[in-house]
Amino acid sequence: MGKNTFEPKIIGFLCRWCTYQGADLAGTSRMEYPPNLIPVRVMCSGRVDPSFILQAYAEGADAVVIFGCHPGDCHYQEGNYKAMSRYHLLKKMIEELGIEPQRLQLEWVSAAEGERYQKEVSRIISEIRELGPLGWNNGKVQSNG
Amino acid sequence: MINITLNGKKLSVEEGMTILQVAQQERIDIPTLCYHPLLEPYAACRMCVVEIKGDSKSELKTSCNTKVQKGMIIDTDSEMVISARRLNLELLMARAPAAKVIQEMAAEMGIEKTRFPIEDPDAKCILCGMCVRVCEDVVGAYVLTFEERGFERKVTTAFNMPSEKCIECGACAYFCPTEAITVEDFKGREVLHSELTLGPTTAIRIPFMQSTPNVPFIDKDSCIHFKTEQCKLCEKVCETEAINHDMEDTFEEIEVGTAILATGYELLDTSNMQQFGYGRYDNVITSLEFEHLCHASGPTGGKILLKDGREPKSVAILHCIGSRDENYKNYCSRVCCMYAMKMAHLVHEKLEAEVYEFYIDIRAFGKGYEEFYNRMQKEGTHFIRGKAAEVTTAALIPEEENRLIVRAEDTTVNMIRRIPVDLVILCPAIVPRKDSEEIAKLFGVVSSPDGFFKEQHPKLAPVSTDADGIFLAGACQSPKDIPDTVAQGAGAAGAVMSLGDEVAIEPIFSEIDDEICVGCKICIGVCPYDAISFLEDKKVSSIEETLCKGCGACVAACPSGAADQNCFTNSQIEAEVSGALILV
Numbered sequence: 189m190g191k192n193t194f195e196p197k198i199i200g201f202l203c204r205w206c207t208y209q210g211a212d213l214a215g216t217s218r219m220e221y222p223p224n225l226i227p228v229r230v231m232c233s234g235r236v237d238p239s240f241i242l243q244a245y246a247e248g249a250d251a252v253v254i255f256g257c258h259p260g261d262c263h264y265q266e267g268n269y270k271a272m273s274r275y276h277l278l279k280k281m282i283e284e285l286g287i288e289p290q291r292l293q294l295e296w297v298s299a300a301e302g303e304r305y306q307k308e309v310s311r312i313i314s315e316i317r318e319l320g321p322l323g324w325n326n327g328k329v330q331s332n333g
Numbered sequence: 334m335i336n337i338t339l340n341g342k343k344l345s346v347e348e349g350m351t352i353l354q355v356a357q358q359e360r361i362d363i364p365t366l367c368y369h370p371l372l373e374p375y376a377a378c379r380m381c382v383v384e385i386k387g388d389s390k391s392e393l394k395t396s397c398n399t400k401v402q403k404g405m406i407i408d409t410d411s412e413m414v415i416s417a418r419r420l421n422l423e424l425l426m427a428r429a430p431a432a433k434v435i436q437e438m439a440a441e442m443g444i445e446k447t448r449f450p451i452e453d454p455d456a457k458c459i460l461c462g463m464c465v466r467v468c469e470d471v472v473g474a475y476v477l478t479f480e481e482r483g484f485e486r487k488v489t490t491a492f493n494m495p496s497e498k499c500i501e502c503g504a505c506a507y508f509c510p511t512e513a514i515t516v517e518d519f520k521g522r523e524v525l526h527s528e529l530t531l532g533p534t535t536a537i538r539i540p541f542m543q544s545t546p547n548v549p550f551i552d553k554d555s556c557i558h559f560k561t562e563q564c565k566l567c568e569k570v571c572e573t574e575a576i577n578h579d580m581e582d583t584f585e586e587i588e589v590g591t592a593i594l595a596t597g598y599e600l601l602d603t604s605n606m607q608q609f610g611y612g613r614y615d616n617v618i619t620s621l622e623f624e625h626l627c628h629a630s631g632p633t634g635g636k637i638l639l640k641d642g643r644e645p646k647s648v649a650i651l652h653c654i655g656s657r658d659e660n661y662k663n664y665c666s667r668v669c670c671m672y673a674m675k676m677a678h679l680v681h682e683k684l685e686a687e688v689y690e691f692y693i694d695i696r697a698f699g700k701g702y703e704e705f706y707n708r709m710q711k712e713g714t715h716f717i718r719g720k721a722a723e724v725t726t727a728a729l730i731p732e733e734e735n736r737l738i739v740r741a742e743d744t745t746v747n748m749i750r751r752i753p754v755d756l757v758i759l760c761p762a763i764v765p766r767k768d769s770e771e772i773a774k775l776f777g778v779v780s781s782p783d784g785f786f787k788e789q790h791p792k793l794a795p796v797s798t799d800a801d802g803i804f805l806a807g808a809c810q811s812p813k814d815i816p817d818t819v820a821q822g823a824g825a826a827g828a829v830m831s832l833g834d835e836v837a838i839e840p841i842f843s844e845i846d847d848e849i850c851v852g853c854k855i856c857i858g859v860c861p862y863d864a865i866s867f868l869e870d871k872k873v874s875s876i877e878e879t880l881c882k883g884c885g886a887c888v889a890a891c892p893s894g895a896a897d898q899n900c901f902t903n904s905q906i907e908a909e910v911s912g913a914l915i916l917v
Contacts, residue, residue: 197914199910199913199914226913226914228906228909228910228913230885230901230906231841231883231884231885231898231901232884232885232886234884234885234886234889235884235885235886235888235889235898235901236889237888237889237903237906239903240906240907240910243907243910243911244910244914247910247911247914248914249910249914260782263884264861264882264884264886265779265861266861267861267884267885267886270859270886270889270890274889
């Protein structure tokens with residue numbers, strides 16, 4: 189697996205009220221971007237447990253992105269602030285574990301920002317492609333079935 | 334029953350009645366000064382004397398404290414009585430020459446002046462002792478008393494010094510028949526009790542004419558009984574015995590299924606805005622105060638008057654005081670432009686006065702509103718496009734002396750203008766009530782950043798909240814006028830009516846496994862809807878399904894894994910992550 193054939197695997201946690209709808213908008217507007225980021229829908233970015241993120245790395249993700257509503261706009265008042273504090277702490281922790289900090293990102297995307305979703309996801313995918321694989325799942329071969 | 338003869342008429346009256354009471358019952362007029370139906374008679378002023386005819390001679394007796402006896406023959410207007418009254422009045426005129434009521438009584442009897450020497454031409458006190466009696470027997474404060482005897486006799490306080498015992502009830506001034514006692518207001522200005530219309534009122538009163546229910550209440554802070562344990566004169570006069578001073582607030586528990594919050598609004602407190610002079614200058618008032626003034630049941634009976642009783646010749650109405658203002662409230666309070674125009678119209682109707690409206694924009698958004706605005710323009714209201722910057726009394730030219738000068742930039746002509754007026758009305762921002770945070774917590778609703786209760790969706794769900802079963806109506810949700818409030822109220826009522834017996838909630842609520850929960854209460858602090866409570870008996874936390882909105886914050890925060898969210902369980906999300914990584 190050479191570097192030029194490496195395709196990153198990225199997990200994104202999308203909040204149902206903002207980013208998920210923004211991603212939907214990108215889709216209905218037929219905006220194109222690489223398929224490397226797989227969205228997992230949650231009701232609020234505040235639902236995201238750090239253990240999900242660590243599990244993602246352990247099972248082969250090269251990067252994880254937390255998406256949420258812009259500060260002040262959270263449908264559940266302050267869920268995105270909770271996500272933000274967890275993100276900052278977790279970022280420090282993964283550095284200690286030897287994971288490059290760019291492999292955990294936080295972005296605010298609102299329901300109207302289809303274009304922004306397309307842009308940010310594309311940017312993150314090319315960044316991680318440059319960075320290379322995380323390689324934490326002990327080289328387990330991925331099955332297609 | 335006793336048989337007597339009164340002024341030649343044979344009567345059968347109840348035993349124990351005084352002659353005065355019988356006379357009043359028979360509508361026979363006997364003048365009094367020191368008598369009051371609610372106090373024990375004192376017979377000090379001697380005005381009420383009547384002639385009692387005996388077998389051989391007649392006697393003069395004071396009718397206020399003489400009880401009727403069998404066979405009494407009473408004459409209230411005989412020569413003996415009249416001459417006694419006249420002499421009495423001359424004596425009183427010498428004792429209290431400045432008392433208006435005595436002058437009137439004397440004039441009625443044709444007495445022009447007194448033959449007796451006048452010591453103090455300003456004296457009003459007739460030593461009737463009403464004030465002393467009231468303060469002792471009714472109020473129970475024992476502040477006033479008689480001092481000295483004979484010519485030196487006077488009413489005073491202990492050691493002639495201001496008394497600490499005085500509870501400032503004003504009862505002495507109220508009962509004094511000659512207005513010899515006056516009440517001083519907090520500025521040291523002496524006022525007659527009868528002048529107190531705008532401010533102080535009675536401790537037992539109907540709040541305002543249109544109160545519902547239209548019954549009086551007792552203001553515990555001013556009521557004499559709650560200060561001295563006496564008085565209770567109101568109970569004496571209430572025929573239906575409806576007054577009970579011992580009533581306490583009771584708390585009632587009513588079980589309901591839903592609630593509509595319609596708690597209304599407040600006006601921004603403008604006393605801190607130095608530039609407008611509210612609270613400093615006499616004739617700067619808020620719009621609500623102007624409404625009160627204009628109202629037929631208000632303090633002036635609907636007349637628009639300045640503080641000193643004059644009619645204003647010019648009025649300034651200042652829009653946007655605290656609204657659309659980075660320093661106070663960013664939002665527009667919506668209703669002020671229209672009510673400001675209404676106030677201008679009222680001023681034109683009631684007075685010959687000029688009205689100046691200082692505005693930023695005219696928001697005439699509703700049905701018929703723009704047409705009304707045009708009418709006001711035609712009526713001669715001066716609309717000045719420029720928010721008032723300052724209200725000042727510093728006059729620069731003689732025409733501005735003793736007036737309130739409003740300074741504003743008139744942006745249509747690019748000039749700073751100074752407009753001297755007599756009355757300034759402020760349109761303060763509409764703000765949420767001070768207790769709205771408390772109420773929001775109580776009902777599990779949240780507030781928008783501006784402090785008003787948050788509707789579920791700004792366009793599509795204006796009457797419901799995130800808390801199922803709790804609805805909103807009126808200004809507590811956002812500033813709005815009457816048509817919009819009525820519409821929203823109808824909407825809220827309709828939403829409640831269509832609820833039926835059940836409330837539908839989404840299945841995504843979170844739950845706490847009480848076997849795992851250690852009772853750390855972290856989840857309780859994290860929930861934005863106060864949906865989690867601590868069960869004292871089991872020492873675990875528990876989520877109220879109907880309040881939970883399914884955000885999952887508690888699940889992510891729970892250190893022991895006791896909390897999980899239906900439809901978004903930890904295992905489900907973990908399975909999604911695994912599945913996604915296999916697929917790619």
